[in-house]
Amino acid sequence: MTARRPRRPAGHLIGAYGLLALTALLVLVFSLALPRTFPTLDTVDSILSNQSIPAILALAAMVPIVTGAFDLSLGYGLGLAHVMVLRLIVDEGWPWPLACLTVIAGGAAVGVLNGVVVEFGRIDSFIATLGTGSMMYAVTGWITDGSRIVPGPQGLPPAFTDLYDSTFLGLPVPAFYVLALAAVLWLVLERLPLGRCLYVVGSNPRAADLVGIPTRTYTVYAFTASGLIVGCAGVLLAAQQQIGNPSVGLDYLLPAFVGALLGATAIRPGRPNALGTVVAVAVLAVGLTGIGQLGGDFWTVPLFYGGTLLLAVGLAGYAARRRLRGGTGTAVDSGTGPPPAPAVPP
Template sequence: MTAPPSSPAPPSRPRRRGPAAHHIGAYGLPALTVLLFLVFSLLLPRTFPTRDTVHALLSSQSIPAVLALAATVPIVTGAFDLSLGYGLGLAHVMVMQLVVNERWPWPWACLAVVAGGAAVGVLNGVVVEFGRIDSFIATLGTGSMMYAVTGWVTGGGRIVPGPQGLPPAFTDLYDSTLLGLPVPAFYVLVLTLALWLVLERLPLGRYLYVIGSNPRAADLVGIPARRYTVYAFTASGLVVAFAGVLLAAQQQIGNPSVGLDYLLPAFVGALLGSTAIRPGRPNALGTLVAVALLAVGLTGIGQLGADFWTIPLFHGGTLLLAVGLAGYSARRLRTGADAPREAPAPSPVPPSPGQDGGTPGTTP
């Protein structure tokens, strides 16, 4: 007789958080946004919780929100589009050039610029995927080329409308209201819902997420990763061009130096948004929440009388925090630690007498 062998230890399973912790991770950022709004409302009761402040938030943050959504799409595939700021500057300058100097009807000018933005997105995607160049380097190079085109079109100066100004219908794209709210807020809402639908409910979105999380697995299951990555950059370029149209309608002047100031807020919103709603995954609703948090924070800080240099400080610090939190959420998602706790697996049943050639505790 020999001593009965000890039963093998069950395989270790990733430690899973409970439902409460999971909800805190998913909805902590929206809760923080609400809390921050309440704090500034208590500190600035006469200026912050007013209709004018809300109206200004919805209007002034529409372009940063659109750009953040544009940055989100390539990030889903694991790529970064650093040409966003340059593309925004070129798009708004081209709208002004076509409307003011070339005398195009403004609808045709806007359509041509949006189509050109999509073409730039295709170029970025082709350079990244078929040229096998890192997305940081590739989009920085194409962005610098776009900045050169912007300077060539404007001659280094500004494009100023004549005494008659711009067509009122064109400026109304940004200045008008709907249901008492700025129209640009509805653009952001529609774009967010469209992006959410594509990423969360359509096969295209699932393919993009697979490419971003595991390109090798995407190839093994037959997903054409290169083609879908080009699609992602194309969508990003199209949305950036749309933001350029809004910027032209807002500023009503062609400024070749504008655009780069929007690059950092766009990436802060996109990366910070990947820690909310769907932690560890870039998503449209999370990006929208992140932009709202940044808008509330910057507006409150501004009304408290902070100096101008606090804005880049706020954006830079938030970017570092966003990258750290996004990486942490992605690691927890890969290990399964961010999933809700499930019922424990049943213990393995020991073999009954007679199985495996004998009775436990005896040698055959």
Template structure:
């Protein structure tokens, strides 16, 4: 027998075929995203809003940094903000409701029809219209989920039908109140102030807070985000994806009905085609909002910040004397930018989650063998 001072090397057992064998030694973990990058991604739009306010205030010192401009922004952008929040809810489950503009037009026309021509109390007319908006949303959800039709096509078809109903109700004309006008309590829904600020701004704030609580603090919101991120996984864990998707369309329709009430109180006239002007700004705000506060997923605070960016930009451009065609140009360009940034944020979020999940852990501490240095007495 021969003895050797060096220990015999141990033979490695091959792992099962097709599996990755971890290399020897510690594996460096993925570099975490720094706090600076997270702050820029989360609050970049908020900083952009402040920067735009500063630029327009220096450029237009007599007209932009005034209380009248603030009141105009809070009042005029309240309905687009409400509609953007309505568009945001189905996007949480990766669905799109293109019937928003048509539903807004029908809702405000129906309020005027019931109050002016049918003589209904304005409170009852508003409640019926808001409930009708929820019914339309349920119809959209059922068609999309149980009819298995893409949400773009389904809601575009239902929106065209809503536009047809609007034309049938108004007979292609406008609904104008009589000499007595509309009830003052009804118009005060939009024209009144609270704490020195327009009341519609508080509607937007209250709606955003409710949606934030539901989506970020309740189990229902977490389920909706799971459905939007991976519907197959949501089905496997027992989440009723179809039912929850119908819920999002119903909530969207409910908010659209409320926006129609505000639009009727603002316009004080029934215009069958006015709702289409709000469709593009609503989706711009909803998609651009998914890149702020919670980058990579739709959220209510980010949507409000995105609408604020659009409002400040449009107000400043308008005060600088830009032509009318700059508004659709601004909305179209911002929509393309919003879609690109939203897709990039979502991909980056998924990549970061996959990297953190797949990153191998470091090797466990090697236990000392009997007779080793740790067991020897000093």
């Protein structure tokens, strides 16, 4: 006879699916408060379209967090990627597919650089990625000379702008990009040995070394994946904005980390995960949309993000400690791999 797996306590279900319940509650509250504007297809389209880039960037921020590192260069990399795409298309006359692939490859190269600086340079990830991010911001200013890149009278190729503007099954295409990326990351992190090794590196680097996992190599992998995703987000941002703004990327940095850290409290509490990140972005999107339709002032947005970030870090740390105390993060319990990484490094 095989031993029965222990039932999950009610507290675990609340922790895992609490954000989903909160999303439904916010939708209900705002629908009752704003019956004419909130529960409409236009609102759904707006949320799915406008929050696609923040969601992709949150998923990019999540991958290094799995290994216990933080990539603060995300916003700078996003800004550089989107102006580079427009520079190559508008000023250099490159075909848009080649320009996009070049920028995405460049994003991956930046990720490799971040990983090498952090692991082989033995520099704290906060400091290292802040330094490389500042350098990318300088490169962005040098490329644009501090001004915007504006297409000529002929505009951008329609096929390029359709990367963001088109629809599929009646929904904005960017929403499907998010779902596809989240599915790939979920498969890699939860079902493949690569993801399990990344979690071990973030949970206990010394133990990873003892069992033969090359921690430095896997951390570089995580930063590379993050840079690759940022490059894709930069292409999408260029298709959305259609004007190269050298400072626009910084606006996405805080929402990305709020989504990634808050996502560590959902679906798989105590460990960063792709599905939880998507749920967290949904909560933020619904909250911000409702606040905006209620007529909230401009300062309510940074207040909302800042307060949510503090709450996310606190809840993620608590969930990680509770998971370790309860012994629910072991490989035996999950049946799939090693213990999860804490949401924030100790």
